[in-house]
Amino acid sequence: MRTICLYxxxxxxxxxxRYRFFDIGADHYYYDDYANEISINxxxxxxxxxxLSTLIEMAKxxxxxxxxxxxxxxxxxxxxxxxxxxxxxxxxxxxDTGCCEFLAEPxxxxxxxxxNEDCFxxxxxxxxxxxxxMFGKAPxxxxxxxxxxxxxxxxxxxxxxxxxxxxxxxxxxxxxxxxHYVYHCNQAPxxxxxxxxxxxxxxxxxxxxxxxxxxxxxxxxKYINWxxxxxQEEQVINIFMELSALGMVQPLSxxxxxxxxxxxxxxxxxxxxxxxxxxxxTKLKSVSQLDVPYPISWVDEERDTxxxxxxxxxxxxxxxxxxxxxxxHMSDDRRIKQKIIPVHHPRQSQCGxxxxxxxxxxxxxxxxxxxxxxxxxxxxxxFRRTHRYFPxxxxx
Numbered sequence: 001m002r003t004i005c006l007y008x009x010x011x012x013x014x015x016x017x018r019y020r021f022f023d024i025g026a027d028h029y030y031y032d033d034y035a036n037e038i039s040i041n042x043x044x045x046x047x048x049x050x051x052l053s054t055l056i057e058m059a060k061x062x063x064x065x066x067x068x069x070x071x072x073x074x075x076x077x078x079x080x081x082x083x084x085x086x087x088x089x090x091x092x093x094x095x096d097t098g099c100c101e102f103l104a105e106p107x108x109x110x111x112x113x114x115x116n117e118d119c120f121x122x123x124x125x126x127x128x129x130x131x132x133x134m135f136g137k138a139p140x141x142x143x144x145x146x147x148x149x150x151x152x153x154x155x156x157x158x159x160x161x162x163x164x165x166x167x168x169x170x171x172x173x174x175x176x177x178x179x180h181y182v183y184h185c186n187q188a189p190x191x192x193x194x195x196x197x198x199x200x201x202x203x204x205x206x207x208x209x210x211x212x213x214x215x216x217x218x219x220x221x222k223y224i225n226w227x228x229x230x231x232q233e234e235q236v237i238n239i240f241m242e243l244s245a246l247g248m249v250q251p252l253s254x255x256x257x258x259x260x261x262x263x264x265x266x267x268x269x270x271x272x273x274x275x276x277x278x279x280x281x282t283k284l285k286s287v288s289q290l291d292v293p294y295p296i297s298w299v300d301e302e303r304d305t306x307x308x309x310x311x312x313x314x315x316x317x318x319x320x321x322x323x324x325x326x327x328x329h330m331s332d333d334r335r336i337k338q339k340i341i342p343v344h345h346p347r348q349s350q351c352g353x354x355x356x357x358x359x360x361x362x363x364x365x366x367x368x369x370x371x372x373x374x375x376x377x378x379x380x381x382x383f384r385r386t387h388r389y390f391p392x393x394x395x396x
Contacts, residue, residue: 002235003275004227004267005194007166008243009143010048010072011109012040012079037083044084047247052090054246054257058264059099066264067099067274070243071143074107074127095135101276104128104139104162111308113144113153114295115322118329124160141165141277147196147240147298148305151291154185154193162191164281166240169195170296170303177288180234184286192281193290196240196298200226205241209254220262228270236280240298 015035019027058066072080072091080087094100106112107127112119124142132138141164142157149167157165169179179195203223207213215222227237242249250256264274275283295305309315 001271001273002227002230002237003273003280004263005069005236005238005275005277005280006067007069007071007103007143007238007240007277008051008246009105009241010070010076010243012043012073012076014075014079015039036079040079040083043244043248044080044087046252047244048080048084048087049090050252050257051243051246052087052094054260055100056090056094056097058261059094059097062099062264064099065268065274067101067276067279068094069101069103069141069276070094071103071105073105073109073145074123074130075109077130092135101141101278102131102135102137102139103141103143103166103277104131105143106145109145111145111148111305111318112322113148113156114305114309115318116325117156119322119325120156121160124157141194141281148295149193149292149297150295151185151187151293153295154191154292155187158185158188158191164192164194164277166194166196166238166277167292168296168298168303169197169238172303173290173292173296178231178234179238180230180236181287182236182280182284183288183290186289186291189286189289192284192286194236194238194277194280195290196238198298198303200237201239201241204239204256204259205245205249208250208256208259218259220259220266223259224263224266224270224272227267227272236284 015032016030017032017035019030055068059068070091077088095102104124104127106120106123107130108123110123112123128139140162142160142162143166144153144157147166147168149165154165165185174195179197181195183193183195185191185193200223203215203218207215208218210216230237246256246260267274296303297305297307299307309318
């Protein structure tokens with residue numbers, strides 16, 4: 001029987017305040033608390049609260065037939081607990097329905113999987129423990145930052161005890177293969193892989209309200225008909241996106257939530273079910289190994305890591321950051337671990353967005369940033385607005 005795996009990500013960046021050259025050594029607080037509060041409250045009001053309320057309603061009305069998966073970064077969770085506790089309450093309510101699975105991901109939503117295995121493991125275990133503490137179940141499926149995956153990363157994730165992992169159904173990796181099957185890591189056959197259908201996902205997450213789109217307006221029955229028309233042997237349809245797509249990218253006035261509510265009813269008419277990632281990796285066998293020698297992600301058309309490590313400045317900042325990882329772990333100074341060096345603490349440069357804001361286009365604004373003189377480096381970084389709904393770090 002064909003099944004839909006519907007997954008949403010919750011993540012919010014940490015905004016840094018203006019930090020000038022002469023603040024080095026004098027001001028050790030880097031965060032823009034006002035911008036953080038305004039940003040998280042706006043997203044909560046416009047997206048998270050109405051979207052989660054809708055998911056709760058769908059779960060209760062379906063008698064257990066509707067299933068959904070969520071993951072939340074530690075960075076986002078910290079902000080929600082402080083500024084928008086109503087969202088945390090809704091997450092608990094959704095968990096109480098029994099129709100939601102919470103996945104693990106790196107605490108900081110960072111790039112540690114590309115650089116330092118010890119940092120990566122520490123972040124994943126920290127977030128897994130947090131999920132178990134909050135929702136009562138240890139996550140069994142892993143979702144890396146921006147769906148980053150490679151053979152080597154898959155082996156590391158399998159070694160942590162996870163049964164499955166989500167990643168991008170990149171066309172240049174799949175070739176003639178379809179993302180609508182379960183695959184497994186070539187270095188760890190026990191780790192099953194669920195591949196995102198980027199077309200069906202982006203039809204909702206990016207194109208839904210675009211009046212110039214050839215398929216506009218999109219209705220639930222039409223969408224389910226597309227899924228039903230797929231070859232009969234293709235049994236797993238993975239639709240992954242950010243939760244902020246519901247309300248921020250696609251405004252509530254576009255009736256995106258009404259579209260979402262109608263999906264289970266239309267799917268039921270076609271005999272299509274909803275399943276969580278753990279249900280899928282438990283019930284279905286892998287059809288083949290997936291060979292991914294170089295990291296892939298769900299970002300940009302390239303579906304790789306070039307948005308973070310595509311130019312010299314990005315790689316320099318990235319390498320400097322992780323070059324001090326061992327020394328940070330050896331230190332007993334809490335101030336170093338939480339504020340001075342970002343390798344350990346998620347509120348600093350380890351967040352993937354810090355790398356993503358580094359200039360890659362000629363119209364980017366040029367700004368200077370201090371990476372703190374403990375290791376005697378000063379990096380000039382160029383930032384650009386890569387996500388129109390979340391402003392970049394405001395340094396002027």
